[in-house]
Amino acid sequence: MPAVNNSDSFIESIVTSESFPFNAEELEAAAKKNMSTAAFGYTRSGAGGEETLRKNTSSFKKYSIVPKYLNDVSVADTSIELFGRIFPHPFLLAPVGMLKLSHEDADIAVAKAAARYHIPFIQSTVSSYSIEDVAEASGNSPKWFQLYWSNNENISYNMVRRAEKAGYEAIVLTVDTFMFGWREEDMRNHFSPLKEGYGKANYITDEVFQSTLQNESEESVIQGILNNIYHPTLNWKHVKELKKRTSLPILLKGVLHPEDARLAIESGIDGIIVSNHGGRQLDGVISSIDALPAIAKEVNGQVPVLVDSGIRRGADVVKALALGADAVLYGRPYVYGLAIAGQEGVEKVLANFIQETKVSLALSGAVNIKATREIQIVKE
Numbered sequence: 001m002p003a004v005n006n007s008d009s010f011i012e013s014i015v016t017s018e019s020f021p022f023n024a025e026e027l028e029a030a031a032k033k034n035m036s037t038a039a040f041g042y043t044r045s046g047a048g049g050e051e052t053l054r055k056n057t058s059s060f061k062k063y064s065i066v067p068k069y070l071n072d073v074s075v076a077d078t079s080i081e082l083f084g085r086i087f088p089h090p091f092l093l094a095p096v097g098m099l100k101l102s103h104e105d106a107d108i109a110v111a112k113a114a115a116r117y118h119i120p121f122i123q124s125t126v127s128s129y130s131i132e133d134v135a136e137a138s139g140n141s142p143k144w145f146q147l148y149w150s151n152n153e154n155i156s157y158n159m160v161r162r163a164e165k166a167g168y169e170a171i172v173l174t175v176d177t178f179m180f181g182w183r184e185e186d187m188r189n190h191f192s193p194l195k196e197g198y199g200k201a202n203y204i205t206d207e208v209f210q211s212t213l214q215n216e217s218e219e220s221v222i223q224g225i226l227n228n229i230y231h232p233t234l235n236w237k238h239v240k241e242l243k244k245r246t247s248l249p250i251l252l253k254g255v256l257h258p259e260d261a262r263l264a265i266e267s268g269i270d271g272i273i274v275s276n277h278g279g280r281q282l283d284g285v286i287s288s289i290d291a292l293p294a295i296a297k298e299v300n301g302q303v304p305v306l307v308d309s310g311i312r313r314g315a316d317v318v319k320a321l322a323l324g325a326d327a328v329l330y331g332r333p334y335v336y337g338l339a340i341a342g343q344e345g346v347e348k349v350l351a352n353f354i355q356e357t358k359v360s361l362a363l364s365g366a367v368n369i370k371a372t373r374e375i376q377i378v379k380e
């Protein structure tokens with residue numbers, strides 16, 4: 001992986017930013033103008049009273065970086081290695097379902113934008129385009145598949161098999177969404193994107209799912225999805241069985257308790273994603289950044305630990321890496337870029353985030369990602 005010359009990248013950040021919104025708040029405000037009230041509400045909101053949604057960003061502010069200087073960071077290496085693959089930046093794109101709510105090109109646009117920067121794109125089960133269509137759009141660029149378990153287990157295994165065949169390199173099993181959180185914004189807007197068919201692409205292209213349908217009507221498809229996606233029976237036996245069914249590495253997304261991280265490793269899981277689903281599931285849960293240190297300690301380097309929920313700035317990446325993460329997942333801001341200007345919008349958001357991350361890592365004194373572990377963080 002080529003090293004990065006920070007003076008060049010800093011100049012590039014100024015040029016590529018133009019008048020496009022820079023920060024998450026500006027992106028959110030601009031996206032709001034381009035989206036329907038219901039679509040924007042679905043994307044922005046959190047569960048319950050949005051305590052966790054707010055905590056996700058405010059918690060980062062409790063941690064302060066204590067930088068070290070005089071390290072010669074003129075050539076800094078921001079690359080990471082996960083499961084034998086090297087990626088140029090220490091972040092991946094979080095799985096976000098129903099992206100057609102933001103833009104017609106949805107996952108295709110995001111996959112292409114991610115490919116431009118060799119950033120792994122994690123495609124959602126409830127995506128707007130199928131596993132195979134997204135694979136084609138992303139070409140040889142790295143991609144992972146996020147699995148929502150199906151009550152009919154054979155649908156889960158078949159989707160994983162399809163992902164493996166289409167060149168996806170890891171499976172992300174989301175464990176915190178066996179039922180949907182209490183989302184008042186959507187109730188207020190009388191909005192259920194799943195019921196409106198926004199997340200059906202992977203189901204209607206799945207031969208096992210098709211074989212379970214009463215008939216081919218839209219109602220039958222939607223009912224079939226709803227019957228499968230509510231899966232409160234999900235347990236460790238399923239995780240172990242899934243592990244037997246694929247040769248791809250499996251990560252569990254939504255882990256907040258160190259004990260679950262330990263059980264995951266005992267079940268043969270290959271990676272942990274510390275996440276509270278962007279505050280969209282159980283309101284009142286711990287912020288991911290607060291949950292991270294204890295989980296990193298428990299995992300103790302046995303498998304990679306990733307984190308998401310509230311990553312907005314380069315300094316957030318530095319804090320997460322210093323507190324024990326191997327990489328982070330970037331979420332809502334890229335979705336807002338998509339809503340503003342499709343693929344180009346996502347590319348602009350990513351270009352800024354890449355440069356801000358590079359500058360932040362260099363200014364913290366880290367010459368590479370490994371060195372971020374030495375960065376001192378104080379908690380206020």
Ligand SMILES: Cc1cc2nc3c(=O)[nH]c(=O)nc-3n(C[C@H](O)[C@H](O)[C@H](O)COP(=O)(O)O)c2cc1C
Pocket residue numbers: 042043044056094095096097098124125126146174253275276277278279280308309310311330331332333
């Ligand atoms: C609109 C929206 C849809 C999402 N859909 C999914 C999904 O299909 N699967 C999943 O595992 N996580 C999903 N997530 C959660 C993200 O993967 C990630 O955990 C979250 O966005 C992190 O919070 P942040 O974006 O505020 O940083 C979704 C998040 C949003 C905002």
